[in-house]
Amino acid sequence: MTQTAPHVNYLKDYQPSAFSIESVYLEFELSPLATRVTNSMQMQRQAKGDLRLDGENLKLISVLLDGEEVIEQCQIDEAGLTLAVAKEKFTLRIVTEIEPQNNTALEGLYRTSDNYCTQCEAEGFRKITYYLDRPDVLSVFTTKVIADKSENRFLLANGNLVDSGDLDNGKHFAVWQDPHKKPCYLFALVAGNLEKVEDTFTTADGREVKLEIFVEPRNIEKCEHAMESLKKSMKWDEERFGLLYDLDIFMIVAVDDFNMGAMENKGLNVFNSKFVLAKPETATDIDYEGIEAVIGHEYFHNWTGNRVTCRDWFQLTLKEGLTVFRDQEFTADMLSSAVKRIEDVRRLRSNQFPEDAGPMSHPIQPQSYIEMNNFYTMTVYEKGAEVVRLYHTLLGETGFQKGMQLYFERHDGQAVTVQDFRNAMADANGVNLEQMHNWYVQSGTPNLEVTRNYDAVTQKLTISCQQSLPNSDDFQPMLMPIGFGLLDKEGEPVTLEPTFESAANVELRSDTHAVLKLTQAQQSFVFEDVPADAVPSLLRGFSAPVKLHFDYSNQELALLAAKDEDSFVRWEAMQTLLLRTVQAKVAALQSCIDYQLPSEVIEVARSLLAAKEIDPALVAMTLSLPELGYIGEQYEVVDVDTIYQAHSWLEAELANHMQGQWLDVYHRCVNDAPYQYDKAQIAERMLKNLALSYLGVLSEHQSLVLKQYQAQHNMTDVLAALKTMLKHQHPRSVEALQSFYERWQDDNLVIDKWFTLQAQTQNDHALQTTQALLQHKDFSLTNPNRVRSLLGVFSRLNLVGFHRADGAGYQMCAEQIMQLDALNPQIAARLLGPFTHWKRYDEKRQQMMRNALQQILDRKGVSKDVYEIASKSLA
Ligand code: 0A1
Ligand code: ZN
Numbered sequence: 086m087t088q089t090a091p092h093v094n095y096l097k098d099y100q101p102s103a104f105s106i107e108s109v110y111l112e113f114e115l116s117p118l119a120t121r122v123t124n125s126m127q128m129q130r131q132a133k134g135d136l137r138l139d140g141e142n143l144k145l146i147s148v149l150l151d152g153e154e155v156i157e158q159c160q161i162d163e164a165g166l167t168l169a170v171a172k173e174k175f176t177l178r179i180v181t182e183i184e185p186q187n188n189t190a191l192e193g194l195y196r197t198s199d200n201y202c203t204q205c206e207a208e209g210f211r212k213i214t215y216y217l218d219r220p221d222v223l224s225v226f227t228t229k230v231i232a233d234k235s236e237n238r239f240l241l242a243n244g245n246l247v248d249s250g251d252l253d254n255g256k257h258f259a260v261w262q263d264p265h266k267k268p269c270y271l272f273a274l275v276a277g278n279l280e281k282v283e284d285t286f287t288t289a290d291g292r293e294v295k296l297e298i299f300v301e302p303r304n305i306e307k308c309e310h311a312m313e314s315l316k317k318s319m320k321w322d323e324e325r326f327g328l329l330y331d332l333d334i335f336m337i338v339a340v341d342d343f344n345m346g347a348m349e350n351k352g353l354n355v356f357n358s359k360f361v362l363a364k365p366e367t368a369t370d371i372d373y374e375g376i377e378a379v380i381g382h383e384y385f386h387n388w389t390g391n392r393v394t395c396r397d398w399f400q401l402t403l404k405e406g407l408t409v410f411r412d413q414e415f416t417a418d419m420l421s422s423a424v425k426r427i428e429d430v431r432r433l434r435s436n437q438f439p440e441d442a443g444p445m446s447h448p449i450q451p452q453s454y455i456e457m458n459n460f461y462t463m464t465v466y467e468k469g470a471e472v473v474r475l476y477h478t479l480l481g482e483t484g485f486q487k488g489m490q491l492y493f494e495r496h497d498g499q500a501v502t503v504q505d506f507r508n509a510m511a512d513a514n515g516v517n518l519e520q521m522h523n524w525y526v527q528s529g530t531p532n533l534e535v536t537r538n539y540d541a542v543t544q545k546l547t548i549s550c551q552q553s554l555p556n557s558d559d560f561q562p563m564l565m566p567i568g569f570g571l572l573d574k575e576g577e578p579v580t581l582e583p584t585f586e587s588a589a590n591v592e593l594r595s596d597t598h599a600v601l602k603l604t605q606a607q608q609s610f611v612f613e614d615v616p617a618d619a620v621p622s623l624l625r626g627f628s629a630p631v632k633l634h635f636d637y638s639n640q641e642l643a644l645l646a647a648k649d650e651d652s653f654v655r656w657e658a659m660q661t662l663l664l665r666t667v668q669a670k671v672a673a674l675q676s677c678i679d680y681q682l683p684s685e686v687i688e689v690a691r692s693l694l695a696a697k698e699i700d701p702a703l704v705a706m707t708l709s710l711p712e713l714g715y716i717g718e719q720y721e722v723v724d725v726d727t728i729y730q731a732h733s734w735l736e737a738e739l740a741n742h743m744q745g746q747w748l749d750v751y752h753r754c755v756n757d758a759p760y761q762y763d764k765a766q767i768a769e770r771m772l773k774n775l776a777l778s779y780l781g782v783l784s785e786h787q788s789l790v791l792k793q794y795q796a797q798h799n800m801t802d803v804l805a806a807l808k809t810m811l812k813h814q815h816p817r818s819v820e821a822l823q824s825f826y827e828r829w830q831d832d833n834l835v836i837d838k839w840f841t842l843q844a845q846t847q848n849d850h851a852l853q854t855t856q857a858l859l860q861h862k863d864f865s866l867t868n869p870n871r872v873r874s875l876l877g878v879f880s881r882l883n884l885v886g887f888h889r890a891d892g893a894g895y896q897m898c899a900e901q902i903m904q905l906d907a908l909n910p911q912i913a914a915r916l917l918g919p920f921t922h923w924k925r926y927d928e929k930r931q932q933m934m935r936n937a938l939q940q941i942l943d944r945k946g947v948s949k950d951v952y953e954i955a956s957k958s959l960a
Pocket of ligand 2: 386
């Protein structure tokens with residue numbers, strides 16, 4: 086907590102640590118209000134200077150330097166301890182006491198459902214004991230946990246269990262040894278009365294690894310999918326990356342109170358229960374996919390993050406961008422790479438692009454921060470993954486894997502930088518990748534303007550590209566691979582023939598597909614023998630995270646949507662058509678003129694829906710309307726109500742014009758087989774529920790929607806029906822919502838969905854609904870999932886409610902954020918997101934949003950987390 090401007094950390098100030106910790110022995114005597122932590126470190130001097138250890142909110146009991154009490158010589162302040170040590174090599178034994186029961190920030194050691202659990206990334210270890218809490222200090226950890234046996238059946242920490250037994254007074258203990266050196270942010274401890282499911286995995290070199298998932302006893306039936314996902318992850322990492330697991334045991338613990346998705350602690354991953362627990366009646370396809378992806382993500386960190394870690398927190402994207410790329414590829418290989426790519430692009434555009442255009446915009450390698458927790462962002466993670474994908478696109482799978490191999494050969498057991506990663510990629514392939522640096526240090530989404538020039542006489546087509554960054558005075562062009570193809574006017578692929586001059590920068594991947602290598606701010610590519618009216622297919626596979634501008638006609642978009650060989654481009658073309666339609670309607674509504682749906686929109690939509698050869702999941706994604714947030718992004722000033730009106734209009738138009746087809750598709754996709762999480766069933770449900778959402782607009786199909794709800798077949802279908810009922814105020818929606826609550830009141834994750842459903846429904850009483858839910862007995866500010874389900878969803882997705890013209894939506898959220906900041910600063914800071922985009926609204930709303938931010942910033946005791954975001958947004 087802070088009143089004056091807090092300290093800013095800069096990348097340029099990086100200095101190696103003056104001391105190293107060769108090994109550390111930790112002993113925990115667990116007790117809710119007085120946990121005693123004894124920390125013995127074997128330390129060694131590396132450079133001149135006093136010993137400075139990080140530590141926060143700790144009660145210091147004693148400090149022994151080689152057995153001698155030195156507590157009186159220590160200088161203690163709110164961020165740590167300083168001690169002048171003359172020795173080169175010594176043992177420092179520090180005893181502290183902490184109160185896990187009162188830890189509502191969920192950082193360090195805390196309680197969740199009467200269990201103990203830790204979260205140390207980024208800088209939580211300093212809330213457990215005094216330490217060199219920085220990722221480049223690697224040490225070997227031994228951990229002894231002592232606790233009451235009846236309340237803590239399991240005592241867990243990193244590594245392998247080497248000793249355990251009973252003690253006096255109803256206590257017992259366990260000793261864990263982790264043979265791998267690690268930074269303290271990967272430390273973990275868990276204790277409590279959990280239940281476990283067990284399995285094994287045999288590695289490619291024949292070692293049997295124990296797999297254990299720990300959950301609260303009531304959840305024991307919901308672990309099967311998580312265990313399958315873990316085994317698939319282990320196998321996939323062996324097969325695709327040649328990476329094997331390196332301990333005898335791998336444990337996952339699911340907890341209900343967690344600030345993020347999950348954490349890759351060595352050998353002992355801690356998960357938000359949302360990303361572990363599933364059964365068909367309670368979890369949707371999206372939940373199942375999320376679990377598989379997050380289990381994969383945390384498991385993959387064992388190599389990309391743990392074995393090779395980050396030198397400092399400015400390198401966060403080194404582990405996160407790379408690991409997100411790996412989990413994306415894992416999901417793509419498990420399900421469908423085309424569908425996964427589109428899902429990821431949609432997420433990036435809806436969430437990362439706005440971040441990159443707002444006041445918190447930062448490069449994937451930030452150059453400074455006040456609170457590191459604020460930099461676990463869509464930019465560092467998702468744009469970071471896009472940048473790793475650039476290497477993959479440029480080098481191909483084989484070249485990329487060569488780079489990975491060299492990276493591990495050089496850096497296993499080290500704490501390194503993004504430059505080290507780039508060097509490994511470059512050296513393994515004998516290429517120069519220095520220009521990739523520009524992706525790491527420049528913020529904002531690049532604009533890519535493409536124009537064409539066709540010479541009918543020579544039949545040459547010139548494609549000219551210009552790249553730029555918004556608001557950049559010193560723009561440095563980036564290395565951009567552009568996936569490219571040409572269609573003739575019938576939609577047939579054209580054989581690509583770059584001219585001699587262009588050939589050096591055009592890498593042909595097949596006769597009809599190329600990657601254009603853009604390295605300059607302006608660059609042209611010329612192709613020969615191009616038929617008249619050929620249509621360029623650009624940025625295939627979304628080959629770079631940019632905003633593409635090209636003046637396609639509606640007819641050209643329709644052709645691409647129907648015929649291009651790249652599924653991303655097909656999806657994108659249709660989405661652009663739909664977006665243009667909404668925008669045209671917005672303009673018409675704003676100037677009170679009439680506007681009719683263009684016939685080509687209906688025609689392509691109809692033909693896509695009829696195309697039986699296309700994966701139904703792709704059809705569903707192509708015919709889903711662009712998200713409201715993404716539509717808003719297209720405007721300087723977002724007119725929330727009109728955009729919502731235009732969006733609803735287009736939905737109703739497509740529902741009406743294609744009613745018969747939606748019905749056919751719906752009935753074709755209905756499937757009474759037991760729920761399975763597989764590609765075919767997921768795709769079928771996706772298309773069926775899209776059809777249902779359109780049919781739900783029309784009053785004559787209300788019974789169909791109700792029937793699907795009442796069938797209670799699986800949560801994907803139940804939720805789709807309920808969402809549609811609420812959106813269109815189905816006469817039975819209140820009753821359905823009530824029955825849903827009654828059935829699931831003891832299941833936290835399902836009750837989160839119940840809150841979300843209501844918080845996202847956009848209508849005139851959205852605010853009152855949300856306010857009433859704040860008073861509900863199941864709402865609590867101390868549970869991050871519940872807060873996200875209600876306040877996070879309302880402020881991010883309920884545009885109509887949050888942006889109410891009278892400012893009441895802003896005020897309600899501001900009050901909750903201030904209360905939350907006193908309990909959990911990390912979550913409070915995240916809830917500020919929607920406020921940071923105040924510049925995009927009309928003047929009256931701008932003023933109200935700024936006032937709310939100022940009020941939050943002025944709160945006595947404001948956290949650094951909230952301070953950083955609120956002050957940067959107002960600057
Ligand atoms: N490294 C984790 C994310 C994570 C970060 C911070 C946390 O607490 C502040 C928790 C988890 C991952 O990428 O999954
Ligand atoms: Zn991660």
